[in-house]
Amino acid sequence: MRSCNSEPVAARWMNRFNAPVVSVLITGMIVFVSGCRRSVENEVVLCATVDQEIAAPMMGAFYRAQEGVITPKARFGIDASDIDAFVDEVTGMTDGFHADLIWSDDIFLMTELARRGVLKSHAWKTEATFPDGMKATDGTWRAMAATARVLIVNTDLLTEKAQYPRSVDDLTDVTWKGKCGIANPTRGAMAIHAGIIASQKGNAADDWFKQVSDNAVVVKRDAEVATAVAKGTLAWGLTSSSDAVAEQDASSPIAVVFPDQSPDKPGTVRIPNAVGIVASAQHPVAAARLADYLVSPTVEERLAMSDASQIPISPIATYTPRVLTGEIVRWSMVDFDAAAKAFDAIQPSLEKNFTLPRSEIAEQ
Numbered sequence: 001m002r003s004c005n006s007e008p009v010a011a012r013w014m015n016r017f018n019a020p021v022v023s024v025l026i027t028g029m030i031v032f033v034s035g036c037r038r039s040v041e042n043e044v045v046l047c048a049t050v051d052q053e054i055a056a057p058m059m060g061a062f063y064r065a066q067e068g069v070i071t072p073k074a075r076f077g078i079d080a081s082d083i084d085a086f087v088d089e090v091t092g093m094t095d096g097f098h099a100d101l102i103w104s105d106d107i108f109l110m111t112e113l114a115r116r117g118v119l120k121s122h123a124w125k126t127e128a129t130f131p132d133g134m135k136a137t138d139g140t141w142r143a144m145a146a147t148a149r150v151l152i153v154n155t156d157l158l159t160e161k162a163q164y165p166r167s168v169d170d171l172t173d174v175t176w177k178g179k180c181g182i183a184n185p186t187r188g189a190m191a192i193h194a195g196i197i198a199s200q201k202g203n204a205a206d207d208w209f210k211q212v213s214d215n216a217v218v219v220k221r222d223a224e225v226a227t228a229v230a231k232g233t234l235a236w237g238l239t240s241s242s243d244a245v246a247e248q249d250a251s252s253p254i255a256v257v258f259p260d261q262s263p264d265k266p267g268t269v270r271i272p273n274a275v276g277i278v279a280s281a282q283h284p285v286a287a288a289r290l291a292d293y294l295v296s297p298t299v300e301e302r303l304a305m306s307d308a309s310q311i312p313i314s315p316i317a318t319y320t321p322r323v324l325t326g327e328i329v330r331w332s333m334v335d336f337d338a339a340a341k342a343f344d345a346i347q348p349s350l351e352k353n354f355t356l357p358r359s360e361i362a363e364q
Helices: 012-017 052-065 083-090 107-115 168-172 188-215 222-231 241-249 284-294 297-304 336-353 358-363
Strands: 023-025 043-048 071-075 101-104 142-154 180-183 217-219 236-240 254-257 270-278
Touching (some): 043 284, 052 284, 052 297, 107 270, 107 336, 142 168, 142 188, 142 222, 142 241, 168 188, 188 270, 217 222, 222 254, 236 241, 270 284, 284 297
Parallel strands (some): 023 071, 043 071, 180 217, 180 236
Antiparallel strands (some): 142 236, 142 254
């Protein structure tokens, strides 16, 4: 008979968060979780595609909030580039690890998992003013703590605010040819943004991206866009707010512009984290408790205080991340299911227009 016991291994570094009992599964520190259901749900297993330093403190906080009744275990930084392998891993088809819920910073991954039936519906607790589109219509996932898609400007090169770009569409303006930058839109957060842009522009998307590829400097990652602007290699670029705020924290000569705020534009895009409960969860009650905790304003505020300065989705979260400088930002309303489908449709064209050297592609 298979035993229901598991052998937790605590990561020493978690002592910094006063949560020594939280079991952490990382490379070289693996907890093998059995496939049988416990009669008493005193543990919950999380699969997180986000980094350990982001998610682990939240696990410790959850343990303390539950007064030790439920012990969270987790694998962090899971690679989801191969969706079939990812599904096998989280559902116990590979090494016996079986996740109860998933926390991902890839919203397209969550929409695909929902489509495949990997996630179950949950009655998420949301306020009446919770933003449209930030929760699956069937309850399979809920968004939390986002990064914004912003324009980062070198203030040594563009000394007056009147010179600043104001829209993502400025990437196609020949005035900025060779002076603005964008990350490869076939991967990472820029790929999600590309899907959103494609869903907004419809049949004009192919031509728009072709103009961008001809006009802008294309690098591998958002962080490289931010670095190039900070160094003055580029006058400005499109990047993630977390990468922009890192340059602010480093006292680089940059300014952050939240684009597309004029009435004729769609607003600034937010790319959220999302949480969903696995349909075959072995600890469904504990999973629901952890899921509700992770999407709570308390956790969003903790993430807003983090180095990444993430932006709360909940309208009742009171802490303002430092990336927001007091200005009121009009956010774009996004249908992430439609955006994911739009990305699938335009991906072949993006691969053609935004080709990187093979050595660089291999590094991503």
